[in-house]
Amino acid sequence: MDPENLRAVPLFASMDEHDLKRIATFATEDSASAGATLMREGDYSNEMVAIESGTATVIQDGRTVANLGPGDVFGERGVLTRNLRNASVVAASPMRLIRLTTWDVKRLPPETRERLAKLVRSRTATAATDGG
Numbered sequence: 001m002d003p004e005n006l007r008a009v010p011l012f013a014s015m016d017e018h019d020l021k022r023i024a025t026f027a028t029e030d031s032a033s034a035g036a037t038l039m040r041e042g043d044y045s046n047e048m049v050a051i052e053s054g055t056a057t058v059i060q061d062g063r064t065v066a067n068l069g070p071g072d073v074f075g076e077r078g079v080l081t082r083n084l085r086n087a088s089v090v091a092a093s094p095m096r097l098i099r100l101t102t103w104d105v106k107r108l109p110p111e112t113r114e115r116l117a118k119l120v121r122s123r124t125a126t127a128a129t130d131g132g
Helices: 003-007 015-028 076-081 102-107 110-129
Strands: 028-032 035-038 047-053 057-062 063-068 087-091 095-101
Touching: 003 015, 015 028, 015 076, 015 095, 015 110, 028 047, 047 076, 057 095, 095 102
Parallel strands: none
Antiparallel strands: 028 095, 035 087, 047 095, 057 063, 057 087
């Protein structure tokens, strides 16, 4: 995968070229049709996904709690913390996705994994203070 595709995703935008190349080595691009379940609440966390194009709905306990679009990432906390999925994600339109499995993340060098985890923690803290 082209590292520049990753740079278009805010989570990866601030990473240096070296880290982006390492992540791009393992990342895969995929597509999903409208209505496809991308993640199911309660399942094991086995991948994180970034949206290149399209939209998705986040459903928790049967209620819509968020809408996602290009640049958004989901599943990253579960992959990094090894928790079960806390929500389902369903494609609301045809989508292009970037996927990284838990195994892919484990294969990244420790310093790259730590920088990724630090970015996720800062995003989580920002979302909590913004009410998101």
